[in-house]
Amino acid sequence: MRREEPGSAASGLILTLACAAQFMVVLDVSVVNVALPAIQSSLGFEASDLPWVAGAYTLTFAGFLLLGGRLADLFGARRVFLAGLALFAMPSLVGGLSTTAGLLIAARAAQGLGAAVLAPATLTILTTTFPEGPRRTRALATWTAVSLAGGASGNLIGGVLTQSLSWRWILLINVPIGAAAAALAVRVPPGRPAARTPRLDLPGAASATAGLALLAYAIMQAGPRGWDDPVILAALAAAVVLLAGFVLVETRLARDPLIPPRLFRLRAITAGNAVMLLAGACFQVPMWYFLTLYMQDVLHYTALQTGLGFLPHTLLTMAVGLRVTPWLMRRTDDRTLVIAGALTAAGGFLWQSHITADSGYLFGVLGPAVLISVGGGLLNTPLTATVTSGVAERDAGAASGLMNTAKQVGGAVGLAVLTAAVAGRASTPHALAAAYGDAFLIMSVMLVVIAAVSLALPARRSG
Known part of the structure; x- marks a missing residue:
């Protein structure tokens, strides 16, 4: 898509489309969680196969993100956006x-492929539409807040749809939204034609996709199987070989690399994605997972009550991300805000680590939610602005794919490590609360590490 001039009427439409699509993608990471019992009963899932309803989506999403990001650079963001929607x-x-378990898992895997194409395209559209400055800051703040809200509200939306209609509507709802977005997207002007015929880096795409998919698979299955399981070890070894081959292809062989090595000469890209990887291991998936378990297993909330319990996280994150953070980004550098956000969230997770079976909602969920949401709202927008800054338009999709990959892989690794760290505890409410508290304590320590690593970010002001 072309870069819009300030005040262009099309820019508002582009922002709306990008945010709506990103909301769908992130929502589907968590929306199935509260519907799993209903899905199991409806389709006769074996207990051992049920995690693949979520896992199939996550696996293909993480595996194809680098490829999805580069497609937007080679074939145009609007074309790839429409393909991703479909x-x-x-x-x-x-x-x-779906009428069978196998068909549902296959559909979820295909959804993940669509998400891997769509998610980088939404960010590419914004960074190639809005030039660096206040307008891009506001656009990225909106996109980031909507992304965080999509994940946090997944449990609520999933609970409402499952309880009031059917579990099927957690998937069917995407169809009219996708159709409406596609109808509006065709009205957006296409980008400039490529200067030469694009050539997709097929060896790089194959090695990156297979390597990341195997890595995601090994991480997802390490909990139930154990890290010393031969299948897990074989998957990890194959992932290392494939990803090493990907580096060789990108640096030595590819004419149009999937991830151009020149990107890593930018300190904002290298340090920024390291911070994004670590932040993904705390926010979103790991946080939702353990907080959901605490509310359901310890506080004995229903699915709908658990979803409503996340409402303060959603509202506070959006309020801070949309109003406070853009204002602060005009007055201080992004690195300072990332550090301040990490330390604020670390305080929230430290508070959360003191939960007990008797904490209740006010002190066990709502109080920590204020600090965690404020910290996340302060951190995410300036970090996103940093990792997409200074990137030429021809590499915007690659940078977007790399950022999304860092976030997803960080979330998968973080969840696996945290789950292993608290495994084997007794199942009484007090023991479970203590185990989940330990997970939150580890997240707090990781956020202090994130604040330290963030010192390597360039001191830049994007607002």
Whole structure:
């Protein structure tokens, strides 16, 4: 898509489309969680296969993100955006109408592929539409806040749809939203034509996709199987070989690399994605996972009550991300805000680590939510602005894919490590609360590490 001039009427439409699509993608990471019992009963899932309803989506999403990001650079963001919408909405329809467990898992995997194409395209559209400065800051703040809200509200939306209609609607709802977004997207002007015929880096795409998919698989299965399981060890070894081959292809062989090595000469890219990887290991998936377990297993909330319990996280994150952070970004550098956000969230997770079976909602969930949400709202927008800054338009998709990959891999690794760290505890409410508290304590320590690593970020002001 072309870069819009300030005040262009099309820019508002582009921002709305990008945010709506990103909301769908992030929502589907968590929306199935509270519907799993209903899905198991409806389709006769074996207990051992049920995690693949979420895992199939996560696996293909993480595996194809680098490829999805580069497609936007080579074939145009609008074209890839529309393709991603189709790849996401059509499997949603199939999944919502599934009559067998296998068909639902296949549909979820195809959804993940669509998400991997769509998510980088939404960020590429914004960074190539809005030039660096206050307008891009506001656009990225909106995109980031909507992303965080999509994940945090997944449990609520999933609970409402499952309880009031059917579990099928957690997937079917994507179809009309995707169709409406596609109808609006065709009205947006296409980007400039490529200066030469694009050539997709197929060896790089194959090695990166297979390597990341195997890495995600090993991490997901390490909990139930154990890290010393031969299958896990073989998957990890194959992932290392494939990813090493990817580095060789990118640096020595590819004419149009999937991730151009020149990107890593930018300190904002290297340090920024290291911070993004670590932040992904705390926020979003790991936080939602353990907080959901605490509310359901210890406080004995229903699915709908658990979803409502996340509402303060959603509202506070959006309020800080949309209003406070852009204002602060005009007055201080992004690195300072990332550090301040990490330390604020670290305080929230430290508070959260003191939960007990008797904490209740006010002190066990709501109080820590204030600090965690304020910290996340302060951290995410300036970090996103940093890792997409100074990137030429021809590499915007690659940078977006790299950022999304760092976030997803960080979340998967963080969840696996934290789950292993608290495994084997007794199942009484007091023991579970203590185990989940330990997970939150580890997140608090990691956020202090994030603040230290963030010192390597360039001191730049994007607002």
